[in-house]
Amino acid sequence: MGAIRFDNVGKVFGRANSGFAALEAVDLDIREREFVAIVGPSGCGKTTCLRMVAGFESVSSGRVLVNDRVVKAPGSDRAVVFQQFALFPWKTVRQNIEFGLRNKRTPRDERNELVDDVLKLMTLESHRDAYPHQLSGGMQQRVAIARAYVLDPDVLLMDEPFGALDAQTRVVMQEELVRLARINPRTVLFITHAVEEAVYLADRVAIMSRRPGTIKEVIDVKTVRTSEDWDGFEKIEDVMDLESFVHLRTRIWKSLREEKVAVDG
Numbered sequence: 001m002g003a004i005r006f007d008n009v010g011k012v013f014g015r016a017n018s019g020f021a022a023l024e025a026v027d028l029d030i031r032e033r034e035f036v037a038i039v040g041p042s043g044c045g046k047t048t049c050l051r052m053v054a055g056f057e058s059v060s061s062g063r064v065l066v067n068d069r070v071v072k073a074p075g076s077d078r079a080v081v082f083q084q085f086a087l088f089p090w091k092t093v094r095q096n097i098e099f100g101l102r103n104k105r106t107p108r109d110e111r112n113e114l115v116d117d118v119l120k121l122m123t124l125e126s127h128r129d130a131y132p133h134q135l136s137g138g139m140q141q142r143v144a145i146a147r148a149y150v151l152d153p154d155v156l157l158m159d160e161p162f163g164a165l166d167a168q169t170r171v172v173m174q175e176e177l178v179r180l181a182r183i184n185p186r187t188v189l190f191i192t193h194a195v196e197e198a199v200y201l202a203d204r205v206a207i208m209s210r211r212p213g214t215i216k217e218v219i220d221v222k223t224v225r226t227s228e229d230w231d232g233f234e235k236i237e238d239v240m241d242l243e244s245f246v247h248l249r250t251r252i253w254k255s256l257r258e259e260k261v262a263v264d265g
């Protein structure tokens with residue numbers, strides 16, 4: 001479960017005929033349990049795409065489907081992790097993680113078991129009773145990811161989830177996400193500005209063009225990763241100098257650079 005499809009999607013903000021075209025003819029198919037990262041110049045519409053899948057934003061034309069159903073509103077089959085951690089400050093780590101399960105009316109025993117499992121998976125057990133303000137940024141984002149994971153959504157939507165973290169914490173979280181993706185693969189739509197992060201995490205990287213945004217190119221990372229044998233739990237520093245990694249990174253860079261040149265030049 002969890003396939004996402006953008007079918008000729010357009011978005012105009014403001015009035016239909018005098019508004020501002022943010023997206024045009026966006027086509028993208030994300031398979032079940034596939035991890036797709038979207039990169040693109042600032043303002044090209046990455047977040048808008050993600051918000052459409054989440055059901056927070058309507059489409060102006062075309063369709064967005066999840067599991068072959070047109071998205072009309074938010075739903076428990078999709079969970080979102082934002083750059084800002086958005087935890088409840090008055091709730092402990094455990095209560096924050098438990099919140100969505102309570103909303104879903106999951107019975108207490110099952111809820112406890114699920115929360116215990118995810119606390120362990122995300123190595124948060126020793127912080128279970130802490131409040132968000134007592135945690136570092138990285139730890140808070142780990143709680144936000146745990147909170148999404150515990151709901152076992154078909155689709156995980158991540159909008160620059162590591163954008164607010166310092167460089168070292170960011171690397172730890174990237175490795176953590178690779179570990180989760182290998183142990184318990186989900187369908188993930190991940191937005192980032194960081195090309196290296198996209199190549200390290202994603203099965204495919206979709207490159208968007210500048211405004212009005214469209215999918216310009218999709219790069220298959222997984223085939224390269226599997227054939228070059230870096231599809232396990234490798235640390236980012238162990239892969240980022242490999243020729244195959246550098247090649248993919250450079251290819252994406254060049255494609256993004258063309259977009260920038262198109263804007264500036």
Ligand SMILES: Nc1ncnc2c1ncn2[C@@H]1O[C@H](COP(=O)(O)OP(=O)(O)OP(=O)(O)O)[C@@H](O)[C@H]1O
Nearest residue numbers: 013014020022040041042043044045046047048049
């Ligand atoms: N609610 C809105 N009303 C009007 N314009 C909007 C609205 N939301 C987004 N936009 C505009 O649509 C364009 C795409 O925005 P979006 O946030 O999706 O881009 P992005 O690629 O995620 O940008 P960034 O990389 O800078 O976060 C931008 O020009 C933005 O200003």
